[in-house]
Amino acid sequence: MINLYADYHTHTIYSHGKGTIMDNVMAARSKGLTEIAITDHGIRHFSFGVKKENIIKMRQEIDNINQYVEGIKVLLGMECNVISSEGDIDMTDEIRKYLDILLVGYHMMVLPQSLKDTWNIYGLNYLNKFFSYNTEKVEEMNTISIAKAIEKHKIDIITHPGARIPIDTTYVAQAAAKAGTALEINSHSSAMQAEHVKAAAKYGVKFVINSDAHRPQDVGNLSNGLRIAEEAGLDSSQIINAIK
Numbered sequence: 001m002i003n004l005y006a007d008y009h010t011h012t013i014y015s016h017g018k019g020t021i022m023d024n025v026m027a028a029r030s031k032g033l034t035e036i037a038i039t040d041h042g043i044r045h046f047s048f049g050v051k052k053e054n055i056i057k058m059r060q061e062i063d064n065i066n067q068y069v070e071g072i073k074v075l076l077g078m079e080c081n082v083i084s085s086e087g088d089i090d091m092t093d094e095i096r097k098y099l100d101i102l103l104v105g106y107h108m109m110v111l112p113q114s115l116k117d118t119w120n121i122y123g124l125n126y127l128n129k130f131f132s133y134n135t136e137k138v139e140e141m142n143t144i145s146i147a148k149a150i151e152k153h154k155i156d157i158i159t160h161p162g163a164r165i166p167i168d169t170t171y172v173a174q175a176a177a178k179a180g181t182a183l184e185i186n187s188h189s190s191a192m193q194a195e196h197v198k199a200a201a202k203y204g205v206k207f208v209i210n211s212d213a214h215r216p217q218d219v220g221n222l223s224n225g226l227r228i229a230e231e232a233g234l235d236s237s238q239i240i241n242a243i244k
Helices: 021-030 052-068 115-131 135-152 169-179 194-201 223-231
Strands: 006-010 035-041 073-081 101-105 182-186 207-210
Touching: 006 021, 006 073, 006 101, 006 207, 021 035, 021 052, 035 052, 035 101, 052 073, 115 135, 135 169, 169 182, 169 194, 182 223, 194 207, 194 223, 207 223
Parallel strands: 006 035, 035 073, 073 101, 182 207
Antiparallel strands: none
16 A cells, blocks of 8 residues: 655646645645645746745745744745747756755646747647647647756756656656656646556556645645556555655
8 A cells, every 4th residue: 555745746826726834734744744845836837836035035934934834844946948949947046945845747838948939839739739740849848848857956856747648658667767756647737647557667667646736725635646656556665645
């Protein structure tokens, strides 16, 4: 049986979540978790990106919670975005120094790095989504951009791989395994189904089961991800937030 102690993907009012940091922390603790990460959206996410001036405020708030709230450890993270075909992400050294954990996902509502990247991220993916345009080429482009991001940056978790765009899960798994990056089994989107997990696991990659909560009441809701992991035959040693 797999038992989880942490939820490393939660959102707050600092992006487009509905609760405060403390709301999420209390929800996690009430469900028996001993660790939680606050991972609001990266700075180039349209409308929902964390404002740079709030990062220090979030760091101070979390440090204060860790000092006075018992029974749970709180991490400050960010769910950054892939913003180019070359694997660039919306993270700077200035921001990174405040973070405990770095998540990266492929989102469509971002400000790309260049006009070419705008076409690759939006144009080709939307053409493929609505008209099945050149699916093989689009999948290859998406896959390589994520793999390059893993190679270029020290990323802890790739969020919801394949949730919004087609990718080759096994190719990403190989890059992630080599870099020590975990692939997320997202309890909310369920993009990584058992067959994808099984295929990725062959390369020795680690996984993480997260809620992707946008409301405090959804923090720690990990049962859907647990079901997928168990269907895929994973054990606790393959999941970074499982009790060993």
